[in-house]
Amino acid sequence: MTSLVPKTEGQELAPDDSQKVSVLVPRQATHPMRRRRRSWLSPVLFALIVLLPTAIAANYTITNRSPLYSTEVSFAVRAAEGGSMNPLGGVAASMGIGGSDNDIYAIGSYLRSPASFERLDEQLGFVDHAIGPDLDPFTRLDADANFDSRLSYFRDSVSVQLGVVEQLITVTTWAFDPMMANQMAVALVELSEEFINNLNSRAERDIVKFAERELESARDLVRNSQLAVARWRNTLQELDPTATAASQQLLLSEMGKELVELRTQMIRLENQGITGPRLQDLRSQADALEEQMRRERLSMFEGRSSPVERMAEYERLVVEQDIAAKQYDGAYRALAAARQDAARQTKYLVVTSSPTVPQSHSFPRLTTHVPLTFCVTFVIFLIVRFLMVLSRDYRAVR
Secondary structure (H helix, E strand, O other), rough: OEEOOOOOOOOOOOOOOEEEEOOOOOOOOOHHHHHHHHHHHHHHHHHHHHHHHHHHHHHHHHOOOOEEEEEEEEEEEEEOHHHHOHHHHHHHOOOOOOOHHHHHHHHHHHHOOOOOOOHHHHHHHHHHHHHHOOOOOOOOOOOOOHHHHHEEEEEEEEEEEEOOOOEEEEEEEEEEEEHHHHHHHHHHHHHHHHHHHHHHHHHHHHHHHHHHHHHHHHHHHHHHHHHHHHHHHHOOOOOOOOHHHHHHHHHHHHHHHHHHHHHHHHHHHHHHOOOOOOHHHHHHHHHHHHHHHHHHHHHOOOOOOOOHHHHHHHHHHHHHHHHHHHHHHHHHHHHHHHHHHHHHHOEEEEEEEEOOOOOOOOOHHHHHHHHHHHHHHHHHHHHHHHHHHHHHHHHHHH
């Protein structure tokens, strides 16, 4: 049988083989030194974790002689046809549907690219502005910084926020001088507009390029057809074979009428019984006229250089010239339509909020960063205290 017997000071239990003794030792009271150590540890931790960083932040804010100024500009990308004005276009772009709204992503990436950094440094002297011994050592740019470090500093000085639904781009610039911050914002807007214009020019070239090639091809066809007609006329020394054939046909008709008159006179003389030189002369004229008519017909319908062959070749050249002219007219209309289509798809920049010259600095702020430091460090202090209490209770249980 197990007996529970508390052990007191100066009392021992006799050993007994038939019984098992379980001894309960009460917890010793907390040592006074430990209580005193815990009593002064919390204020010391509070001072180190909360008060000291807050005091450092306040001193840094008050004594800082080169604060940072910031300004903001917002602009939107719009198309001439108004397609990007639809707010659903931004939702579709966020879901990966559609491609015209992705221009804001391209602009946002371009504004933080090395090309924008180099242009801004070339125009405003951004690097020289950020380097200086009198500037804040925590926010200035090192004088011996390489290109990657300078680019990283530039990206920290330019914040780009993209509003997908409203299709807005908000750019915030930071600088040690308020005028510099304003000039940076204005320069970035100009770079964005230049970037959009380059996109428009490239899109116009892509759309109009094919139509211009077709127009050039049609122009060559018209030119070649005109040269073919001119060469034909110079070779045959004939302006219009159709008119020549018509004149020959008219001549044959006149000769036919004259032959009929001659034969009528011959019949009249034969009926009157007149057979003399006059009748022989009429017969000679009629025979000569028939021979001439036969030769004219042969010249019209026989041989490579006959009027009929010349007229057929000339009509073929004229038809080709007419087809080339119609093709040129269609290509010209297609080019005009392509240019109109490119104009409808042209995008432009709309500034919705212009940058201003900041009147007060943005970093550091006594009313913002000091309370923020206090709140953050106080939360850290509470976490440390919680861990300390948790560790003490764990050791006590063990």
